[in-house]
Each structure stands twice: as C-alpha cells, then as structure tokens.
Amino acid sequence: MRTLLLKYWYRLRSSFWFVPTTMACLAVALAFSCVALDKTVTDDWLQLVGWSYSGGAEGASLVLSTVAGSMIAIAGTVFSMTLVALSLASSQLGPLLMRNFMRDTANQVVLGTFVATFVYCLLVLRTIRRADEVAFVPHLSVSIGVLLAIISVGVLIYFIHHISVSIQADQVVARVGRELNGGIDSLFPDDFGSPGSEASNPVIEANLPAVFAGDAAVVRALDDGYLQLIDADVLMALAIKEDLLIRLERRPGHYLIKSRAMLIVWPAERVNETLAAKLQAAFVLGNQRTAAQDVEFSFQQLVEIALRALSPGINDPFTAVACVDRLGSALCRLARRDIPSPLRFDSEGRLRVIAPGSTFTGIVDTAFNQIRQSGRSNPAVAIRMLDAIAQIADHVHCSQDADCLQRHVNMIVKGAREAVPDPEDVSAVEMRYTATTLRLREVRC
Template sequence: MRVQVFKTWNRVRSSFWFLPAVMAGGAMVLAFAIVALDKPVTDWLALNCGWSFTGGAEGSSSLLGAIAGSMITIAGVVFSMTLVALSLASSQLGPRLLRNFMRDTTTQMVLGTFVATFLYCLLVLRTIRRAEEIAFVPHLSVTLGVLLAVVSVGVLIYFIHHVSVSIQANEIVARVGTELIEGIERLFPESIGRGAPRIPTEPPDAGFLDTFGREARPIGSAGDGYLQFVDGDALMALAMQEDIVIRLERRPGHYVVAARPLVLVWPGNRVTDQLIDRVNSAFALGNQRTPGQDIEFTVNQLVEIAIRALSPGVNDPFTAMTCVDHLGSALCRLAQRDMPSPYRHDEKDQLRVITPVFTFPDVTDAAFNQIRQYSRSSAAVTIRLLETIAEVAGSVHRPEDSAALLRHAKMIVRGARGGLLEDEDRQEVEERFQSANQLLSESPGSKL
C-alpha cells in the first residue's frame, strides 16, 4: 500500500495539473460562496463604512469578461514560456532534469493562479442578471475579481523573473545540489549507524550465509522497470510474520527484469503464491529513476550536467567546476555519516532482512568516474577535482573512504599526464595531487 502511495504522490508532484486543479477547485468554491454572501455583505459595508459599490450589470459583465479573457490568454503565454524553459533544459543540460522543472511549485502555482482567476470570473459572470425586475449585480464578487486580476499581474511579473533565474546553469546546479544534500539527510540520518539499537554492523555467522545461499529460493519480479521504492517496514513485518529471512537482490535505482530474482527467501520451502504477491507489493517499479530512495540518481544528474558542459559542442568548464563543487559539498556530509548496516533485525535480534546499501565509495565512484574521464584534457576541471578530494579528505573517518578518495586522485593525475599538453599544467596537477595525498594520509580515516 505504501509503495502505491509513494508512486502516486511522486507522479502527482511531477505533474503540471495537480496544484492548478486544486486552485481551480478552490476558485469555484470561492465564487459560489462570495456570490451567496454578496448582498448582505454589500449592504453592511454600505451602511457601516459608507462604502457603496457602483457599476451596473453591463459594466460588471464587460469587466469580468475582460479579466477572464486576459487570464486565459496569459495562462497560454505562461505555458509557452514553460515549454521553452523545458526545451532549453533538456537540450543543454539533459532530459533527466525535466522532472525538476515539472516539480517546480512556483510554475504550478502561477498556472493555477491564472486558471483560478479565469474560472472565478466566469462563474461570477453567470450570476449577473440584467432584467430590471430581477436585476442582480454582485458588487463584492466583482471587486474581488478585480483584486485577483491585480494579484495575477504581480504573479506574472514574478514568473518572468523566476523563469529568467531558473534557466541559469548555476541555479539549476544549485537546486540539484540541494536535492542531493536533502537526500543524504533523509537516507543517512545521524541516528543510523554503529551502536544503533537492533542494527548490528557485524555480519551473521558464515555458516548461516552459506546455508542461506544453498537453500534460499528466489522470488521473481512481477514486471519490468526501474526500482523506485522499497517498503522496508512491510518486508520486515512479512519476514517476522512468516518467520523467514529476506535478502534483496536489487536496490532502488536498479533496472528489474520481469521474472528475474528480486529477493531471496530462506527457508525456501515457505515460499507460496500469496507470499510472492505480498513481496512484490512491497516494491514500486516505474519507467524512470526517482530520487526518493536512490541517491545515485541525483548524483548522476550533476554528473550529466558536468559532462555535457565538457563536451566539445558546449565547452563550458565553469559549469563543470560548479557541479564538482556541489558534489564535493555532498560528499563532505556523507563522509561524516555512519553507513547503515545491510542487516536488519527484529526486536528479538533475529536477522530478518538483508538489503544492499549505498556506501561512500559507491557514491564517490558515481560522482567522479565520468567527470574524470571527460576532463582529462581540461586542466581547470582536473585541478578542481583534486581540490575537491582534498576538501572531502578533512571529513572522512573510515579507512575505506580515504582509500576511495586516494584511488580517484591517482586516476585523475594519471589521466592528466596523458591528456594535458603543457608541462606547467601537468606540474600544477601534480602539486594538487601531492597536497590531496598528504591530507588523506593525515585524515582520521587513515589512522583507524
């Protein structure tokens, strides 16, 4: 159930229709409510505040008609500007960034404002009656429509500014970097790690692992697609209820082929058709990767922007260096967190679920491998990579993390030796490497 809620919510957040639809519904309710209160409120204002509304049926109809027509026209203009921004982002920075633009709440709110104002004026317009014997002009409703039009003009001005800022490369990289840091905070909270209750870091007995490998039975996936979300609580509850051990063969971000092993269950003789259905219901598959439980997806977005910037057709090393800076910021935070154990135990310390987990070396490989390969002939980006490694070195506290950073520093300097033509550039790269190497040797991780 939770995976379906997650999948639906992720789809809703990435759509242009949800927030505008909610605002349009609110505008309809507001129109009916204001019209119902219009006459008594108008009389009270005229009696107590000396405020009398002017304008007849013809003038009110013309005013609301003009506002409604202009709002739907501006909504079309906003939609066109949004498509231009999406096209630019897709062609220049990568199609995987389209989801970020579609999730932009500001754009959805702007579209909703114009659609809501249009519907409000349209519904109020239908209540105006011109016949003398039953004449009715909702003065308060018309006044509110004018106020909504004024607000809409301000929203349009703000939207133009927002689009102008949002298509700048540095702003896009900053938003993706912020999303990456939020993902680290969510997937690697400070409360998870060594010493946490019922999450031992020690692996189970080797004999059990050997028995598990021989006797466990695979459960295949019910469909094809990218694994977007895993309901760990549901798998834990299922393992406790059936008294089994479940080992996940895929983690969020992996592509799953139908009928291929999704999990292994031990003892294998307890696998039933009902258990297979319940296991598959704890996994959400989709046509694309999502950042909910897949931190590597957000890392890949920054990497894609960087390698596109390094392509000969774009040749923008400054954007690539900005991506490296944000990757370094995320790695500094990740290095300070304890990695969660892959072994999940119940309240009686019985092993129930084994999950593949992200590690600092895994994320480091995803962050640096492709940028390193494409930046061999760029002295500026190569130097920035080594400077970033030196910066992250001050945050690591595990030997394997220091080893991963040193391994990448060595590969970077070897690539620069063959890719850079000038001796002075190679010498400067060597100096940065020696500095990073010294910091890594002095880091707390090297002394553990």
C-alpha cells in the same frame, strides 16, 4: 501501502497539472461562496467598503469578461514560456532535470493563479442578470474578481523574474545540490548504523545460515522497470510473522527485468503464492529513477550537468567546476555519516532482512568517474576535483574510504599526464596531487 502512496505523491509533485487543478477547484468554491454571500448582504452594507464595485450589470459583465479573457491569454503565454524553459534546460543541462522544472512549485502556482482567476470570473459572470430580468449584480464577487486580477499582474511580474533566474546554470546546480544534501540527510541520518559499517560480502555471508543457498526460494519481478521504492517495514513485518530470512537482490535505482530474481527467501517451504504476492507488493517499479530512496540518482543529475558542460558543443568548464564543488560538498556531508549496515535484525536479535544499499565507494565512483573521463584534458576541472577530494579527506573516518579517494586521485593525475598538452598545466595538477595525497595519507595513518 505507504510506499505506494509515497510513489503517487511523488508523481503528483512532479506533475504540472496538480497544483493548477487544485487552485481551479478552490476558485470554483470561492465563486459560489461569494455569490451566495452577495445574495444575503445588502448593497447599503457593501457601499461602506470603499474598494467594492458599485456599478451596474453591464459594467460588471464588461469587467469580468475583460479579466477572464486576459487571464486565459496570459495563462497561454506562461505555458509557452515554461515550455521554452523546459526545452532549454533539456538541451543545455540534460533531460534528467526536466522533472526538477516540472516540480517547481512557483511555476505551478503562477499557472494556477491565472487559471483560477479565469474560472472564478467565468462562474461569477454567469450569475449577473440585467434589468429586464430579475436584476442581480454580485458587487462583492466582482470586487474580488478585480482584486484577483491585480494579484495576477503581480504574479506575472514575479514569474518573468523567476523563469529568467531558474534557467541559469548556477541556479540549477545550486537547486540540485540542495536537493542532494536533503536526500543525504534523509537516507543517512546522523544516528543510523554504526561507524564504518560499509557493506561487504564476507560480512553478509558470515551471517547467512549454512543451508541458505540450497534451501531458499526466489521471488521474481512481475514487470520491467526501475525499482523506485521498497517498503522495508512491510518486509520486516512479513519476515517476523512468517519466520523468514529475506535477502534483497536489487536496491532502489536498479533496473528490474520481468521474471528475474528480486529477492531470496529462506526457508523455501514457507513461501507460497500469497506470501510471494505480499512480498512483491513491497516493491514499487516505474519508468524512471527517482531520488526518494536512490541517493546516487541525485549525484547523477549533477554529473549530467557537468558532462553537458564539458561536451565540445557547449564547452562550459565553469559550470562543470560548479558541479564538482557541489559534488564535493555532498560527499563531505556523506563522509561524516555512517553507512547503514545491510543486516536488519528484529527485536530479539535475529537476522531477518539483508538489504545491500549504496556504499561510499560506489557513490564516489558515481560522482567522479564520468567527469574525470570527460575532463581529463581540462586542467581546471582536474585541479578542482583534486581540491574537492582534499576537502573530503578531512571528513572520512576509515582507511577504506581514504583508499577509494586515493584511487581517484591517482586516476585524475594519470589522465592529466596523458591528455593535457601543456607541461605547466600538468605541473599544476601534479602539485595538487601531491598535496591531496599527503592529506589522504594522514587519514590512513
């Protein structure tokens, strides 16, 4: 249940309507509250407030009509500018970043401010009565409407600045890099796992019962889609309650096909339709990958920006270098963390859940493979990748991680030798290759 709520909360954060709708509802409450207060407060008291509106019904209607009309027009302009920014980001930086722009709280609050001011003025306007009726002019409400209009002008100025800055490639790369670091801190905390506990098949197989393969039931996926979230607490609770051993066949970020194996449960005789439904409910599928439990997805966002920058149509190696810098920084942070073991034990020390996750080798491959392949003819990108790997080497704590980095170093220099036409550029790459190899050799010693 908690995982499902997290999924819906992530969708709300990624939507462009939630914050403006919430602000519009607050504007409705504010309008009714201010009008009710106007009916109880005398005009003599309001005159003591220097900034309050003191005109008649015609003037109040004109003021509110002007503010409401201008706000809805500005809201349309803001929406158009946002669509232009989204289109630019999609074409220049990649479609994976669309959700980052839609999740931008500043854009949502700006649109919500104009919509809320429009709704407030419209609701207050309907309460004004002329002299031929029972005269009523909500002076306080009109004054607050004017104040909201002034605030909206300031918000518009801020939005113009914000949207101009937010579509700059360096700013986008920096924002994605910060989100990536936050994801690493969340999924790989300092005190989780054991040093050098990167998963390996022999370790998993050694902890499995001898009859596991022949006496286990397969729980299959109910639908097609990307695995977004797994409620590990639910799986552990079910495993303890039913005395089961559960092995996950997929992890967040993988694409599931309907009726394909999602997890293996032992012993098979304890698995019925009810239990299978409870186990399936712990998995949340969607149409797209998310960064909630999938750290490789955040790496892929930076990789996508770099690949777009290295494409012949854009040819922006500076942005690609910036992406490599952020990837190197994130991998340095990750190298200092302990990869959690795939084996999950209960309080009595009995193995209950086997949940293979991301490994340092797999994440490094995700970060560097495609950039290396696309930038093999660009010596600046190759040199910066070697520099990044040299920095990562200072933080790795096992020879297996160092071997993974050395493999990428060898492939980078091999690609440069084959694709870079200038011998001096190749020589510069080889010099960085030698320095990086020496630093990695120190780690393995």
